[in-house]
Amino acid sequence: xxxxxxxxxxxxxLARRQHGQDVLYRIDGDQGGAVIDSLADINPAMGHHIAAxxxxxxxxxxxxxxxxxxxxxxxxxxxxxxxxxxLKVHVGAALNVGITREEIAExxxxxxxxxxxxxxxxxxFAAREVYTSLDQPQDPTVNAADRR
Amino acid sequence: xxxxxxxxxxxxxLARRQHGQDVLYRIDGDQGGAVIDSLADINPAMGHHIAAxxxxxxxxxxxxxxxxxxxxxxxxxxxxxxxxxxLKVHVGAALNVGITREEIAExxxxxxxxxxxxxxxxxxFAAREVYTSLDQPQDPTVNAADRR
Amino acid sequence: xxxxxxxxxxxxxLARRQHGQDVLYRIDGDQGGAVIDSLADINPAMGHHIAAxxxxxxxxxxxxxxxxxxxxxxxxxxxxxxxxxxLKVHVGAALNVGITREEIAExxxxxxxxxxxxxxxxxxFAAREVYTSLDQPQDPTVNAADRR
Amino acid sequence: xxxxxxxxxxxxxLARRQHGQDVLYRIDGDQGGAVIDSLADINPAMGHHIAAxxxxxxxxxxxxxxxxxxxxxxxxxxxxxxxxxxLKVHVGAALNVGITREEIAExxxxxxxxxxxxxxxxxxFAAREVYTSLDQPQDPTVNAADRR
Amino acid sequence: xxxxxxxxxxxxxLARRQHGQDVLYRIDGDQGGAVIDSLADINPAMGHHIAAxxxxxxxxxxxxxxxxxxxxxxxxxxxxxxxxxxLKVHVGAALNVGITREEIAExxxxxxxxxxxxxxxxxxFAAREVYTSLDQPQDPTVNAADRR
Amino acid sequence: xxxxxxxxxxxxxLARRQHGQDVLYRIDGDQGGAVIDSLADINPAMGHHIAAxxxxxxxxxxxxxxxxxxxxxxxxxxxxxxxxxxLKVHVGAALNVGITREEIAExxxxxxxxxxxxxxxxxxFAAREVYTSLDQPQDPTVNAADRR
Numbered sequence: 001x002x003x004x005x006x007x008x009x010x011x012x013x014l015a016r017r018q019h020g021q022d023v024l025y026r027i028d029g030d031q032g033g034a035v036i037d038s039l040a041d042i043n044p045a046m047g048h049h050i051a052a053x054x055x056x057x058x059x060x061x062x063x064x065x066x067x068x069x070x071x072x073x074x075x076x077x078x079x080x081x082x083x084x085x086x087l088k089v090h091v092g093a094a095l096n097v098g099i100t101r102e103e104i105a106e107x108x109x110x111x112x113x114x115x116x117x118x119x120x121x122x123x124x125f126a127a128r129e130v131y132t133s134l135d136q137p138q139d140p141t142v143n144a145a146d147r148r
Numbered sequence: 149x150x151x152x153x154x155x156x157x158x159x160x161x162l163a164r165r166q167h168g169q170d171v172l173y174r175i176d177g178d179q180g181g182a183v184i185d186s187l188a189d190i191n192p193a194m195g196h197h198i199a200a201x202x203x204x205x206x207x208x209x210x211x212x213x214x215x216x217x218x219x220x221x222x223x224x225x226x227x228x229x230x231x232x233x234x235l236k237v238h239v240g241a242a243l244n245v246g247i248t249r250e251e252i253a254e255x256x257x258x259x260x261x262x263x264x265x266x267x268x269x270x271x272x273f274a275a276r277e278v279y280t281s282l283d284q285p286q287d288p289t290v291n292a293a294d295r296r
Numbered sequence: 297x298x299x300x301x302x303x304x305x306x307x308x309x310l311a312r313r314q315h316g317q318d319v320l321y322r323i324d325g326d327q328g329g330a331v332i333d334s335l336a337d338i339n340p341a342m343g344h345h346i347a348a349x350x351x352x353x354x355x356x357x358x359x360x361x362x363x364x365x366x367x368x369x370x371x372x373x374x375x376x377x378x379x380x381x382x383l384k385v386h387v388g389a390a391l392n393v394g395i396t397r398e399e400i401a402e403x404x405x406x407x408x409x410x411x412x413x414x415x416x417x418x419x420x421f422a423a424r425e426v427y428t429s430l431d432q433p434q435d436p437t438v439n440a441a442d443r444r
Numbered sequence: 445x446x447x448x449x450x451x452x453x454x455x456x457x458l459a460r461r462q463h464g465q466d467v468l469y470r471i472d473g474d475q476g477g478a479v480i481d482s483l484a485d486i487n488p489a490m491g492h493h494i495a496a497x498x499x500x501x502x503x504x505x506x507x508x509x510x511x512x513x514x515x516x517x518x519x520x521x522x523x524x525x526x527x528x529x530x531l532k533v534h535v536g537a538a539l540n541v542g543i544t545r546e547e548i549a550e551x552x553x554x555x556x557x558x559x560x561x562x563x564x565x566x567x568x569f570a571a572r573e574v575y576t577s578l579d580q581p582q583d584p585t586v587n588a589a590d591r592r
Numbered sequence: 593x594x595x596x597x598x599x600x601x602x603x604x605x606l607a608r609r610q611h612g613q614d615v616l617y618r619i620d621g622d623q624g625g626a627v628i629d630s631l632a633d634i635n636p637a638m639g640h641h642i643a644a645x646x647x648x649x650x651x652x653x654x655x656x657x658x659x660x661x662x663x664x665x666x667x668x669x670x671x672x673x674x675x676x677x678x679l680k681v682h683v684g685a686a687l688n689v690g691i692t693r694e695e696i697a698e699x700x701x702x703x704x705x706x707x708x709x710x711x712x713x714x715x716x717f718a719a720r721e722v723y724t725s726l727d728q729p730q731d732p733t734v735n736a737a738d739r740r
Numbered sequence: 741x742x743x744x745x746x747x748x749x750x751x752x753x754l755a756r757r758q759h760g761q762d763v764l765y766r767i768d769g770d771q772g773g774a775v776i777d778s779l780a781d782i783n784p785a786m787g788h789h790i791a792a793x794x795x796x797x798x799x800x801x802x803x804x805x806x807x808x809x810x811x812x813x814x815x816x817x818x819x820x821x822x823x824x825x826x827l828k829v830h831v832g833a834a835l836n837v838g839i840t841r842e843e844i845a846e847x848x849x850x851x852x853x854x855x856x857x858x859x860x861x862x863x864x865f866a867a868r869e870v871y872t873s874l875d876q877p878q879d880p881t882v883n884a885a886d887r888r
Binding site for chain 4: 793794798799801803804807808809811812813814815816817818819820826842843845846847849850851852853854855
Binding site: 408409410411412413414 | 855
């Protein structure tokens, strides 16, 4: 694997991507594959690297538990600002790994001290959209990828 | 407490600040009071609100454990960028609440996925400065506030 | 006030929040209470601290007049980016404290020098939405909190 | 030109603006004038300086070719975050100066390394909106300025 | 002025730059020219546009007083983060236009609500460096441009 | 490669890292390996992924030439702010792939339009440090990793 390492269709990279997608599914549930699929037409390499690198290489590392990873992710995404679509996916992932809605509220209040109330409010309202969606009967026609 | 609520020297606010400083000491150790002290000449109200609001009102809330709060803080500070002085204080606080150096390294690698490698590198090198300082015999003349 | 300082339902904190809401109403008009109300279900502590801390403790301080505070707020929100909902509330507040639409346009052109034209354009178009809303007959069914 | 240099209606500034608009049209096509026009009612000085300064003074400088300028612009706008309206205009401009859709996808994957995947995803989906619009029969009633 | 509008050495642009430098001197004092001079070897066009555009075209506009402009600038620079060198110049300019040290402290506390305490602390410590320098006998060998 | 994909010491990952380091050396020269080495003690996994992912997987992709990649990188790093150490490495890399100092000056002036003059000034002064270092006799004791 060297001069063709960048080839996302090599046998080796297909295996790496598949493993990453498995991790992604475990954390994000059904939305996982949909995000990657949504990139297939416009930026398949980005989809590959989100699966193979972000989830297969990094998220799956044993040195930090999933709860801790999601707490860091919520902190980063709240602070960046303008990443509400990604924040909504990761609020869902946070619930999946056992972080409660009450804890998510505390995360965002805590973040407000360090990145200010406006970004913390945006994050809070993004979380509310996730909860509203979860509390309603699922609409199978909604494209999960739109929430990535 | 109404028209004088903003008076940081009122009996009530002195009690609030004292409680916040107790929380700050518990998390940050000796550096805690030094930060507040360093603001005494230039912005005492900011020092007051860091103690009374950030630590007394928010950090001390029971809905999220200290480990989780520090993980969020590390995520926010890494993502903001340019906040290495504060990041160093909070790397120290992370160690104080039981997060290991190995976990902090994982936090920063994980953050790199979401905020990019340059900010994650800055955070990593800030952490190294903290470890270098901790691993050397303490110099009692260093002003802890400079690291806030 | 110490081990229960974080309790937002204590008599003392209810008084602090009430005072902050009075300041918030004075600056933001009818929208003030709606923002706090909108957080009641999802993050009441954030609503509390926006009222009690941001408005009761900080905004109400006598060391800087309301016009100056709104100019700083417009500068910060324009520079942060992605905070258009908050910017719209504060454009309204700026008008309330006597800053004119022409001055707000100058603020955003001035900010463009320091944070670039794209963020200044976003701020300008956010302001236009506020003016469009103000120049039309009020619709009492609009939830003011959505604009926070 | 001194004490009246700031007068955007002076003969000299009208000539500067006109030249800048010519450059803007050359890069952005029909959308160019629409952006400036959209600012006429709310911030005409901002429209003037986008034309006269950003395009007439800077973009037109011979020291860097148009392709290179658009690559820098895409990098800056992706990294800033929250500037999707401007990003869409500049994706269109990138196509106009000969950068391909495949290269734009590479630009955004490359940017992900330095500013993280969430902002790169936002940029990617903004680009898709541009392509979707271009691939459909043009609707002459769409206000190009909304895409600035 | 059209196909040569970008030529910063044209008679017209020299006049525009000279006027901008006059405005810059009026606001920033002796440091003004030094900033432009410091760019002469590496990016003279940037120096030109800071003088001609930022100060001659924008700052000098009559629609917003100098005090208001500096308040916006302090808000923007505090929120951006990482711009301490520029913040120090503008703290000096704020003092020049009559904003007091006490007001600057309030500006930064106020900004903390919207962009978080870490950036407000960085701004506060940048201001302290300015005051420390002002309160000591002037060292004529210090290159003012280093503080831009 | 699946359950052990995250193991940076596997034969496969060592090969991926080695290839990435080759790409890194080709772009950054002698500084390349030093950056990775500097992470060996504190965050070896971050060093691995900068080599294997950022350079081996992404930079080496054939869809965008090295000149274009560096222009995007300069745009992103200038806009992020606070990433001067990384910017200096990439100014060096830009020179290595044939971008001239004059073009780099244009890049930064161009970026100023979109992200404001303060960040563009920081980038300009970072570039000057690179040039100053290049124009002096090399000091072999300087740790290149400090500039990453």
